[in-house]
Amino acid sequence: MLTRGFKRFIIKLNSLNEEGAAIAFKLKDLARRLGVSPSTVSLALHNRPGVSEATRARVFEALREEGLEALIPAEKPPPRNVRLVLYKNGKEIITDTPFFLQLIEGIDRQAKKDGLNLMVSYLTAGPGVAEQVGKLRENGCEGIILLATEMTPEQTDPFRALGLPLVALDENFEEAGLDCVAISNALSMRRAVEHLLRLGHKRIGYLKGTPSIRNFTERFEGYRQAMAAAGLALPEGGIVESAPSAEAAYTAMRRYLSELGKLPCTAYVADNDNLLCGAMKALREYDIAVPERVSVVGFDGLPAAEFFDPPLTTIRVPKRQMGGMAVSLLSALMDGAYETPVAISVGTELILRKSTAPPTLDE
Numbered sequence: 001m002l003t004r005g006f007k008r009f010i011i012k013l014n015s016l017n018e019e020g021a022a023i024a025f026k027l028k029d030l031a032r033r034l035g036v037s038p039s040t041v042s043l044a045l046h047n048r049p050g051v052s053e054a055t056r057a058r059v060f061e062a063l064r065e066e067g068l069e070a071l072i073p074a075e076k077p078p079p080r081n082v083r084l085v086l087y088k089n090g091k092e093i094i095t096d097t098p099f100f101l102q103l104i105e106g107i108d109r110q111a112k113k114d115g116l117n118l119m120v121s122y123l124t125a126g127p128g129v130a131e132q133v134g135k136l137r138e139n140g141c142e143g144i145i146l147l148a149t150e151m152t153p154e155q156t157d158p159f160r161a162l163g164l165p166l167v168a169l170d171e172n173f174e175e176a177g178l179d180c181v182a183i184s185n186a187l188s189m190r191r192a193v194e195h196l197l198r199l200g201h202k203r204i205g206y207l208k209g210t211p212s213i214r215n216f217t218e219r220f221e222g223y224r225q226a227m228a229a230a231g232l233a234l235p236e237g238g239i240v241e242s243a244p245s246a247e248a249a250y251t252a253m254r255r256y257l258s259e260l261g262k263l264p265c266t267a268y269v270a271d272n273d274n275l276l277c278g279a280m281k282a283l284r285e286y287d288i289a290v291p292e293r294v295s296v297v298g299f300d301g302l303p304a305a306e307f308f309d310p311p312l313t314t315i316r317v318p319k320r321q322m323g324g325m326a327v328s329l330l331s332a333l334m335d336g337a338y339e340t341p342v343a344i345s346v347g348t349e350l351i352l353r354k355s356t357a358p359p360t361l362d363e
Contacts, residue, residue, distance in 0.1 A: 034058055041059055081139055085121045085147065087123050093213055129158070141164065156176065167181060167326050167329050180342075181326045188350075199356060205267070206234075207275045209243070216271045220271075240256050250282050263288060276314075277298075277308065280296065295356040296312070297315070312355045316350075
């Protein structure tokens with residue numbers, strides 16, 4: 001029995017001319033002589049998986065004997081080697097959280113689609129890092145995706161000196177002339193604040209991650225811009241700072257509540273969902289209900305945010321898509337597609353759940 005794909009191939013040949021019909025007959029006869037199914041011949045002709053290399057070689061040899069070399073597909077070029085470099089600068093931002101795991105998953109998925117062999121390297125800022133960077137060219141590496149979340153523009157210099165196509169991911173280094181894929185942080189945070197303003201909140205505070213990275217700096221700037229556009233000053237005592245982990249945010253919020261005695265704001269936005277997760281635990285312990293007493297909005301759109309109590313309103317970042325964009329940009333750079341630096345700003349989505357509501361009347 002002929003497979004659907006092989007039938008289409010035969011029909012196409014038959015529709016060409018008498019020569020095509022003769023070729024179709026020869027292919028059917030070739031399959032019988034080799035003792036393989038027509039689908040095997042079809043897979044070999046289309047360079048698709050599902051055929052062993054030995055069988056593929058037999059099919060191609062038979063085609064040569066029949067004078068049908070023109071039907072043999074060109075050999076696929078060997079995959080190009082590229083590196084994903086996860087650069088840690090002691091800021092404890094890059095961790096095994098869903099955000100970075102999904103980002104890496106998107107990179108790996110797109111690399112396979114583009115026929116790239118992905119190698120992964122971990123580098124930590126400090127003595128000897130320049131030597132480690134110099135070794136990244138090994139194994140025929142043709143391009144680098146640099147997870148630059150914790151980096152400064154100056155720390156990219158050793159990577160640029162390699163002379164390889166380079167894409168900075170999760171940091172906007174456009175002013176440094178570097179190709180990059182980064183989150184639209186300021187605009188995204190403005191939308192979060194504007195949502196709270198539409199609900200009627202005027203005293204909106206901020207859960208701020210420290211030490212600061214560019215992502216956090218841009219998000220805080222978006223918060224400041226939204227408040228200024230609404231004619232509102234930043235509320236006194238409205239900033240809660242902590243290291244960017246749930247544990248640290250929990251401790252910071254407990255200290256904040258203990259020192260102030262009450263919340264000075266009716267709503268808070270956060271640099272990321274991890275910060276908000278820890279802060280909400282402290283709020284519960286102080287019997288401060290969300291959203292009845294205070295509304296909160298996160299950032300990143302971690303999967304767990306949907307299962308918070310209450311489910312969390314947050315800015316969702318398309319992490320897998322973002323990783324795939326970095327690979328596609330690197331592939332284009334390796335092919336010489338762009339002569340000037342390209343900066344891709346990745347849009348986000350405000351996901352409305354149950355952690356925000358209008359402020360109570362007595363606020």
